[in-house]
Amino acid sequence: MNIVEFAKSLGLSIGTVSRALNDRPEVSPVTRKMVLMRAEEMGFVRNANARRLVTGQNLMIRLECPYNTHILSDRYLVEMARAIEESAVTHGYDLLLHLGTRQRDTASEIESIDGLVVIAAPDTSVADIQKLSHNGHTPTVVITGSNPLDYPLVSYVCLDTLPGIRAAISRLAELGHRRVGYIGSDHYSTSLRRALPGLMTEVGLTWNPDMAIDAGIAQEDGYNAARTLLTLPVRPTALFARTDILASGAIQAAHSLGMFVPGDVSIIGHDNIEVAALVSPPMTTVAINIPEMAAIAVRLLVSQMVDKSDPGVEHLGTHLVIRKSCGPVPADA
Amino acid sequence: MNIVEFAKSLGLSIGTVSRALNDRPEVSPVTRKMVLMRAEEMGFVRNANARRLVTGQNLMIRLECPYNTHILSDRYLVEMARAIEESAVTHGYDLLLHLGTRQRDTASEIESIDGLVVIAAPDTSVADIQKLSHNGHTPTVVITGSNPLDYPLVSYVCLDTLPGIRAAISRLAELGHRRVGYIGSDHYSTSLRRALPGLMTEVGLTWNPDMAIDAGIAQEDGYNAARTLLTLPVRPTALFARTDILASGAIQAAHSLGMFVPGDVSIIGHDNIEVAALVSPPMTTVAINIPEMAAIAVRLLVSQMVDKSDPGVEHLGTHLVIRKSCGPVPADA
DNA sequence: CTGTTAGCGCTTTCAC
DNA sequence: GTGAAAGCGCTAACAG
Numbered sequence: 001m002n003i004v005e006f007a008k009s010l011g012l013s014i015g016t017v018s019r020a021l022n023d024r025p026e027v028s029p030v031t032r033k034m035v036l037m038r039a040e041e042m043g044f045v046r047n048a049n050a051r052r053l054v055t056g057q058n059l060m061i062r063l064e065c066p067y068n069t070h071i072l073s074d075r076y077l078v079e080m081a082r083a084i085e086e087s088a089v090t091h092g093y094d095l096l097l098h099l100g101t102r103q104r105d106t107a108s109e110i111e112s113i114d115g116l117v118v119i120a121a122p123d124t125s126v127a128d129i130q131k132l133s134h135n136g137h138t139p140t141v142v143i144t145g146s147n148p149l150d151y152p153l154v155s156y157v158c159l160d161t162l163p164g165i166r167a168a169i170s171r172l173a174e175l176g177h178r179r180v181g182y183i184g185s186d187h188y189s190t191s192l193r194r195a196l197p198g199l200m201t202e203v204g205l206t207w208n209p210d211m212a213i214d215a216g217i218a219q220e221d222g223y224n225a226a227r228t229l230l231t232l233p234v235r236p237t238a239l240f241a242r243t244d245i246l247a248s249g250a251i252q253a254a255h256s257l258g259m260f261v262p263g264d265v266s267i268i269g270h271d272n273i274e275v276a277a278l279v280s281p282p283m284t285t286v287a288i289n290i291p292e293m294a295a296i297a298v299r300l301l302v303s304q305m306v307d308k309s310d311p312g313v314e315h316l317g318t319h320l321v322i323r324k325s326c327g328p329v330p331a332d333a
Numbered sequence: 334m335n336i337v338e339f340a341k342s343l344g345l346s347i348g349t350v351s352r353a354l355n356d357r358p359e360v361s362p363v364t365r366k367m368v369l370m371r372a373e374e375m376g377f378v379r380n381a382n383a384r385r386l387v388t389g390q391n392l393m394i395r396l397e398c399p400y401n402t403h404i405l406s407d408r409y410l411v412e413m414a415r416a417i418e419e420s421a422v423t424h425g426y427d428l429l430l431h432l433g434t435r436q437r438d439t440a441s442e443i444e445s446i447d448g449l450v451v452i453a454a455p456d457t458s459v460a461d462i463q464k465l466s467h468n469g470h471t472p473t474v475v476i477t478g479s480n481p482l483d484y485p486l487v488s489y490v491c492l493d494t495l496p497g498i499r500a501a502i503s504r505l506a507e508l509g510h511r512r513v514g515y516i517g518s519d520h521y522s523t524s525l526r527r528a529l530p531g532l533m534t535e536v537g538l539t540w541n542p543d544m545a546i547d548a549g550i551a552q553e554d555g556y557n558a559a560r561t562l563l564t565l566p567v568r569p570t571a572l573f574a575r576t577d578i579l580a581s582g583a584i585q586a587a588h589s590l591g592m593f594v595p596g597d598v599s600i601i602g603h604d605n606i607e608v609a610a611l612v613s614p615p616m617t618t619v620a621i622n623i624p625e626m627a628a629i630a631v632r633l634l635v636s637q638m639v640d641k642s643d644p645g646v647e648h649l650g651t652h653l654v655i656r657k658s659c660g661p662v663p664a665d666a
Numbered sequence: 667c668t669g670t671t672a673g674c675g676c677t678t679t680c681a682c
Numbered sequence: 683g684t685g686a687a688a689g690c691g692c693t694a695a696c697a698g
Contacts, residue, residue, distance in 0.1 A: 002690090002691055002692085003691065003692065004691080004692095012668080012669090013668065013669045013670075014669090014670095014691095014692080014693095015668070015669060015670070015671090015693085015694085016667085016668055016669075018692070018693060018694085019667095019668090019693090019694090022693080026667060026668085027667070027668080028667060028668090031667080031668085046691080046692070047386070047690085047691050047692070048445040049382050049385040049386040049391070049445065049690090049691080049692090050386050050674090050690070050691035050692040050693085051691080051692060051693075052382040052674095052692095053380070053382040053383050053386050053674050053675065053676085053690090053691085053692075053693095054673080054674045054691085054692050054693045054694085055674085055692085055693065055694095056674080058382070063430070077411055078410055078411055078432075081430065081432060082432045085430060085431075085432050094429060095429065095430045095431075096427060096428065096429055096430070097396070097414065097418060097428045097429070097430040098418075098428075099411075099414060099415045099418050112381040112382065219610075219611055245611070248611045248612075248613070251613055252613040252614075255613050274607070274608065275607065275608050275611050275612075277552075278552055278578070278581045278608050278612065279581075279608075279611065279612055279613065280581070280584055280585040280588050280612065280613060281585075281588075335674090335675055335676085336675065336676065337675080337676095345684080345685090346684065346685045346686075347675090347676080347677095347685090347686095348677085348678080348684070348685060348686075348687095349683080349684055349685075351676070351677060351678085352677090352678090352683095352684090355677080359683065359684085360683070360684085361683055361684090364683080364684085379675080379676070380674085380675050380676070382674085382675080382676090383674070383675035383676040383677090383690090384675080384676060384677080385676095386674090386675085386676075386677095386690050386691065386692085387675080387676050387677050387678085387689080387690050388676085388677070388690090389690080
């Protein structure tokens with residue numbers, strides 16, 4: 001059934017019906033109510049494609065995820081997608097999903113979306129963003145774990161991780177630790193590596209470059225790095241790992257050396273992915289406020305799409321989640 | 334730019350251009366090549382909404398996920414989404430995402446999709462499916478961890494979990510275990526509870542109803558159940574948990590009792606979610622072939638959408654993934 | 667407040 | 683093999 005038949009069955013013109021359905025002010029309350037009621041009754045729904053064609057609005061945004069989600073982890077992705085969808089829906093938008101599995105040119109649907117949310121991976125480049133946003137012609141917001149890219153035609157939601165990391169190592173200092181090992185990943189943040197010495201001495205820890213290892217991204221990398229650190233002649237009494245995955249490897253390494261966590265060594269992770277709460281012991285870690293990140297992203301995007309405002313940049317902090325993987329420095333250390 | 338301007342700039346009629354772009358046979362090879370080339374050059378892309386309107390094809394399927402993903406876990410969801418997207422894209426379809434966060438009536442977009450993939454949760458009902466599929470009017474496939482629902486107007490992809498579970502406990506028997514505890518979840522499968530006694534005695538284990546606990550779904554439930562089982566006067570030497578989440582709780586329970594896994598107690602999970610590989614020790618578990626499940630789902634859906642064939646039902650098995658949480662029965666037990 | 671009508675951009679007959 | 687023209691179902695501008 002289309003609007004013509006529907007209008008006919010009500011004895012009204014299609015114009016009136018359309019106005020009623022669109023909640024326009026020019027239609028009498030009585031008529032509107034009647035139209036709405038009968039549409040419900042008869043199950044009449046307007047053809048979305050015709051509406052999109054004539055209005056030029058798709059009410060659809062695309063979520064573009066990196067293929068390789070390493071850092072983000074699946075939990076991150078699902079939570080992010082869920083939060084973005086929620087925000088999008090409240091603004092009246094639907095969510096189209098690209099999980100990065102496709103080869104073909106995405107240009108084929110250039111006009112089928114109103115905006116784009118890109119979840120950036122560590123290796124996302126300016127060229128990627130440029131292509132995805134069609135040189136900035138499609139309103140776009142990029143969600144990144146670090147800093148904005150050098151491409152000002154799109155919006156950015158960025159993470160300020162330093163304060164949260166400072167809180168993490170500061171907690172270790174309060175627990176009496178002095179020698180804290182760092183299991184890093186230059187893959188994600190070379191800036192942290194640079195800031196770390198200052199950060200550590202600031203909170204009262206001793207900085208020792210031999211206790212900072214640039215591991216990779218896999219759990220095994222964390223395992224190996226932790227084995228190295230924990231078998232040092234003068235070993236660290238606590239470890240901070242740049243990701244929970246690395247930290248979970250570190251926990252396994254401690255166990256493999258017959259050490260208890262947190263009895264013999266304290267461990268802190270970063271990201272608060274699902275695993276963090278499920279490992280044994282549950283992991284103290286630095287958490288990202290994903291719903292807020294998503295809400296900010298959608299807000300930036302909507303203001304580009306609807307208000308035609310310029311792209312913007314917003315920052316967001318992290319916070320420490322305390323579980324059971326940290327304790328006081330062991331007496332014999 | 335629309336097709337009129339584009340055609341004009343080529344000195345052709347819109348009919349010819351349209352035919353060339355649609356790869357119709359009636360157009361001369363020379364013309365076709367020219368049209369395609371210039372479209373690329375000039376960046377001309379046809380308006381998707383106009384095409385959808387006139388063809389009645391949306392080339393879009395919706396993925397409907399349960400809000401509460403407990404069992405499925407996020408990994409399951411992401412992998413499933415990724416696999417479904419991949420299959421969908423090879424068939425030319427895009428993926429619309431509903432993560433179950435919305436309240437409003439989905440009827441508003443009834444005609445904007447060609448088909449629907451529903452990931453069923455344990456509590457998904459016939460009424461849910463009926464509503465989502467618009468009484469079977471929208472081609473639909475339901476992916477379920479157990480059996481088809483009593484609603485034959487849609488397709489189903491089902492999991493045959495029993496053979497995989499049999500393989501799991503059979504492995505425990507081979508390792509010399511006799512007393513195996515079961516941490517179940519009637520939430521997911523009451524059928525397993527019924528089949529278990531037979532299964533256990535079949536593979537050579539002793540069946541003892543006191544060693545079967547109906548836990549809940551949270552990690553803590555697995556923890557509590559395992560504490561109960563492992564402090565029995567005559568305790569089980571191995572545990573099989575219905576989900577990896579429960580199993581991860583069981584590992585923590587063992588640690589809390591000063592037991593080593595697998596030295597003192599062997600533990601097997603089910604589902605092979607991300608966590609399974611990351612806990613300490615990495616968990617032996619029963620795995621689901623998610624990409625295959627997704628591929629089957631999309632195939633069933635496409636044959637409904639394109640070939641107008643009737644809904645079907647397909648089954649799929651699971652397999653055991655051996656990691657490090659199982660070992661021989663301890664000598665003193 | 668309501669009815670009439672001109673498109674939105676495309677596909678697809680129907681002529682030639 | 684190509685061009686002309688009739689819609690697809692809707693919204694919005696224009697009359698009344």
